[in-house]
Amino acid sequence: MDKVYILYKLSSKVIDWKQKWFYIENDDSTLPKITLGPPKIKGEWSIGPVDDSQVHELLEWIKDLKIEKISGATVVMDWMQ
Numbered sequence: 001m002d003k004v005y006i007l008y009k010l011s012s013k014v015i016d017w018k019q020k021w022f023y024i025e026n027d028d029s030t031l032p033k034i035t036l037g038p039p040k041i042k043g044e045w046s047i048g049p050v051d052d053s054q055v056h057e058l059l060e061w062i063k064d065l066k067i068e069k070i071s072g073a074t075v076v077m078d079w080m081q
Contacts, residue, residue, distance in 0.1 A: 005062050008072025 049055070065075075 006066050006070060006072045006075055008076060
């Protein structure tokens with residue numbers, strides 16, 4: 001699928017992210033407590049969309065963006081903002 005859609009590979013090792021990210025200690029009660037370990041998988045994460053009428057159109061947009069040389073990093077950064 002990476003030939004059709006935008007490729008973006010995330011590192012599975014925290015050590016690879018160490019120099020690119022920073023950590024802020026929870027100094028205030030407004031931030032949630034840090035929990036140890038990976039997130040617990042929830043059943044609803046694997047449920048498909050109720051209304052998938054736009055899926056085909058969105059996938060076509062993604063293909064067009066790849067043709068225009070939009071990178072996976074750009075997509076992730078836009079989503080984060």
